Amino acid sequence: MGKAALEWTDEMLALLGQEKDAVLAERWGTSAKTVNLKRNALGIAACGLVHWTPEMQAQLGTDSDAELAKRWGISKASVVAQRKVLGIASRTEKHGSVFVWTPEAVALLGSASDAKVAEQLGLTRLTVYNARQARGIAPAARGKASSMENPEQQ
Incomplete structure (x- = not known):
């Protein structure tokens, strides 16, 4: 014999679309497909689905x-x-505003985290990471003070 049908409570129904189907399925001891079918039958959008205005x-x-x-x-x-x-x-x-890597912008690569450089230049972290990698520039050292960059100052 197969599994007994899931008895849907009001609390369970209220959670549909609020969390991912797989998360709810694991919590309730059923399959994600079962949760997905119920959610779709009720016309409830999936969790994380963007409602474009x-x-x-x-x-x-x-x-x-x-x-x-x-x-x-x-x-x-x-x-x-x-x-x-x-x-x-x-x-x-x-x-056509493709970012131009000026010598000044390139000099920032590896001087701070990719995220900080990206924020400073108005770019994404991935763009900065790719530019740094393409030029063979090492990432900024984590947790080191800027004075550590020039050991002669100590």
């Missing part, structure tokens, strides 16, 4: 994907995917 869609391509994602509390991948679905060019594609 017309206002959000209107902002796509007006600011960097990373900045929009941060503003809305969603992943950059979600922003990129929605922008592409709608055929909207990125801000960079629209304005």
Whole structure:
């Protein structure tokens, strides 16, 4: 004989869409598919699914994907995917504002964490990481004071 059917309580139903199906399934001792089918049958969106408003869609391509994602509390991948679905060019594609690595900008690579350099230059951490890697520059030492960079000062 198979497993007994899951008896859905009001509390369980209230949690649908609030957490990932797999998390709820494990908690309730059932499969993620069972939770998914029930959630879909009730027309409840999956946890983490972005509900794109017309206002959000209107902002796509007006600011960097990373900045929009941060503003809305969603992943950059979600922003990129929605922008592409709608055929909207990125801000960079629209304005041709590809970052130019000046000698001053390159000098910042490895001087602080990639995140700090990215913030300073208005780029993503991944862009800074890739630029640093491409130039063979080591990452900044963790936990070292700036005076440690010049041992002669000690």
